Amino acid sequence: MKRLAVLAVALIVAFVVAPGRLASAGAATGELRSEAGLVGTFRGEFVTYWGSGERGFGPGMQRVVDYWFRYHIAKGVLAAALLVVLVALGVTVWRAFLRTRGLQAAGLAVGGVLSTGLAVVSLAAVMANIHGTAAPFGSLLPMLFGTPAGPLDNTLGQVRQQLAAGQQSPPLDMITSDYVLFHAVMAVEGAVVVAGLVVLTVLLWRRFTRADGRTRRVLAGYGVFVPVLSLALAVVVVANTTTAAHPLPGLEGFFAGGW
Incomplete structure (x- = not known):
């Protein structure tokens, strides 16, 4: 039991600190490891990408998307390992609870509830990183919002105008495709x-x-x-299925500042 608890703590620490290092290992993406660096770089590359008028990514945007793809893989693997350990720990704790009485049993009950709660959080993390891996560009899009200024404000205004007018451009087509994929994968994994x-x-x-x-x-x-x-979770599945089937209202709301 103690070994499982120590392993769980180690995996939680690794889940927090290791993905950025693993995603940037062997690649020129050191500045992306910090949140500020990732957000700032992605926002700048998004302005360039939108202005290019092309569907495919340029080298700068591709570098950010590839980093984010690797980041989600690292986080997903660590979250899955943590989930397995927490389930094993929970089973072990509850079995021990059934064999004991008094204060020790109360402590084990608290441990069982805690391991269950952490397992649910780990399951959510696994799912989040699966659809993040499937649609890394789509999962980067929320980083466009917060305190944008200058060129990014203008770019987001153009995106909103195209959506409102029902227009389509190669970059907007890519945004829409990844947005749909992001929510479709969420729906499928949720259903499973x-x-x-x-x-x-x-x-x-x-x-x-x-x-x-x-x-x-x-x-x-x-x-x-x-x-x-x-x-x-079934409510989440229905919501994401609806969004994937009818993405325009969701995209309009998203670029209006919602997510």
Whole structure:
């Protein structure tokens, strides 16, 4: 149990500090490792990209997109490893809880709840990095907003004008395609996870009918929590499916400053 806990802490630290280093290893992207550097570089390259009138990326934008692709891969792998460790830790903790009593059992119960919560966060991180990897350009777009000034303000105004007029240009076509891909992947991965959670719910309640005592209470708790989580995720799936099928309203709202 202690080894799993130490491994989980190490993976959490790695998840926070390692992706930027891994994504920039062997590439001339050192300035992209800081948030300010990444945002500033992407905003400048976006202005250049929009002004080019081309669908394909120039070398500068491609460098940023490639870095962000590698960054999401690194984060996704670390998040997946953390998820596996947290699930194993949670199972180990709850099994120990069932064998103990008193204050030790209370401490284990807290540990079980904490590991479950962190596992849910890790699952969300895995999903976020999957669609970030699938559509790295689309996942960079929120960085355009905040405190833009000068050329970026003008560029975003032109994007909004084209969207409002129903016009299409090669850069806007690329933006739309990656926006749709981003939300479509979110919908698909969400549907897969919902299906898995439904199966898990059935298995939990089947075991519940054969269990007794504290085991029964633990299974009942997860038997309620897991379907609630699946319902929340199902709402996300529906929202992203709708956005992918009808991207224009979402894009207009997005470039109006929403995400």
